[in-house]
Amino acid sequence: MxxxxxxxxxxxxxxxxxxxxxxxxxxxxxxxxxxxxxxxxxxxxxLPSTKLKDGTFTGSRQTTRFGDVQVAITVSGGAITDVSTPVLSGNEARSDQINNQAAPILRSEALAAQSAQIDSVSGATYTSDAYISSLQSALDQAKA
Known part of the structure; x- marks a missing residue:
């Protein structure tokens, strides 16, 4: 959802x-x-949020037809305090441009939602889907 x-x-x-x-x-x-x-x-x-373990957790690397995406989260006090993309590569200049525009939006959505239940960015469906999948992988590792 x-x-x-x-x-x-x-x-x-x-x-x-x-x-x-x-x-x-x-x-x-x-x-x-x-x-x-x-x-x-x-x-x-x-809904009540699931308590997360404090630390930094790196999600699985997701490969799309336009490049690779990997998300890392930092958890403090049981909440996501930072989301980064250690891997965000495009196969061409246009893919990099799309990724660089979508990443801050996806980061903001993840911080606000405190989950991987976030909206995709229009025009960046592959990047969004990979980001969400990697984010969920990181969250799974952080579950207490």
Whole structure:
């Protein structure tokens, strides 16, 4: 399952209602937004996270038709604090360009989700799939 970003504001609320999600927001010194579908099930972001062992864990190297991808995570206090790509190589200049644009987005998604349940980057499907697979491999090693 992929993560879902919940839009806030009037437009976001309208979209949420149309697709059957309830959106609540509150602003008291900070802001928070929660979402649930109308069937009452819990969204992935609301599920309790699995405690991870502290350390650095390197996922398996994934080979795609456009190059290789390998992800490493750093865990501190049971949470992912950093995600890096020790291997991110393209077979040609265009592949390198795509990889270099997709990697920071995927990193940000992984840090926010604290899991491998992240969205693929449009236009970088092979890189995204390899990144997610390697990330999951690193997370599997980090499970306490």
């Amino acid at each position: 992929r993560t879902r970003r919940v839009l806030t504001g009037v437009f976001g609320s309208l979209v949420a209602v149309v697709i059957g999600w309830q959106v609540t927001a509150s602003i008291t010194g900070g802001s928070s937004t929660t979402a649930s579908n109308t069937s009452g099930s819990v969204l992935p972001a609301q």
